[in-house]
Amino acid sequence: MANVREKEQFLRFLRGRGQRVTGERLALFDEIFSQHGHIDAEELLRAMKARGLKISRATVYRNLDLLVESGLARKQRLGSRGFLYEHMHSGQQHDHLVCTGCGRVVEFVSPGIAALQAEICRAHGFLPARHTLQIAGLCNRCAEGAVSDGLGVAPATGRLVHV
Amino acid sequence: MANVREKEQFLRFLRGRGQRVTGERLALFDEIFSQHGHIDAEELLRAMKARGLKISRATVYRNLDLLVESGLARKQRLGSRGFLYEHMHSGQQHDHLVCTGCGRVVEFVSPGIAALQAEICRAHGFLPARHTLQIAGLCNRCAEGAVSDGLGVAPATGRLVHV
DNA sequence: CGGCTATTGAGACAGAATCTCAATACGTAG
């Protein structure tokens, strides 16, 4: 359990807003921090029930949004359907490279984007900001294989890489 | 009607795939090219019915995807719910600045992104690519007003601007 | 411990997009 720091941050966040620390919130926290890549609410719910935890769909959705507000998780559209959540690696903002062939998602960090974002915002009078950058393309594996195999979609694995 | 070139491209696309040129497809083409900004499928459907055209929801959805495949339209998530479509300005790829205060969407073109995209893809062995960049922030109007007014969400207006 | 009230659970609900299948109309060949 290496998320002591994050869990404390979460507790502080809750107490600071006069919100309660419930068993469900802690369980959800543990679950999402035990996951590696991106996960959607429905799957998270399934995973928790599979572990024998009793929690309802509404609670999962509600508290995922809470986790996002606390800055410990991020909510994003990556697939064509629904939102995906991911916990934050020590607050580091990163972006995604999505392979249109196999669905693999690679995370990366590129300092250049921050500069670009600042420049664009300045030009339009926009205030600070968050951004979402997704690059779609073919990963090396799919680019080679190309038409060669008719395999389905491989499970998406997320790894954080610096450019 | 200045979309002769695009319409021809669409017809060629259809014929090239052995697909039929139907009244519904042409009507949908005209409708989306008569729109300025982003529009969602449901609204497009409403607009067409308002003009007295008889077309079903399923057909709109089906053919919007077709338009996207042909490269003449783009499908994107900008709001929190559902997809928005926009026709392509002569194939020019642009990105979006979304105001979290009023929902206004500003389009911009930044050459820097293309370079960044190339660099990142090279680093990860990804092949060519499209990208989606969204920057969320407060537009100058909302940044000033801030808490001052409790007004609702203003209609999103799209204008293309170069950085 | 006891009370106040935030939170939960179960299921109803809402909105977006897809699917089904019979009816229609495009395109081609005759």
Place this chain on the structure above:
DNA sequence: CTACGTATTGAGATTCTGTCTCAATAGCCG
């Protein structure tokens, strides 16, 4: 120009996500 085969359409049912409701439960504080 007509007839035929088949892609496409329409209407509504269906699926899938995510939100909402409200009574029951359980944190938190005194």
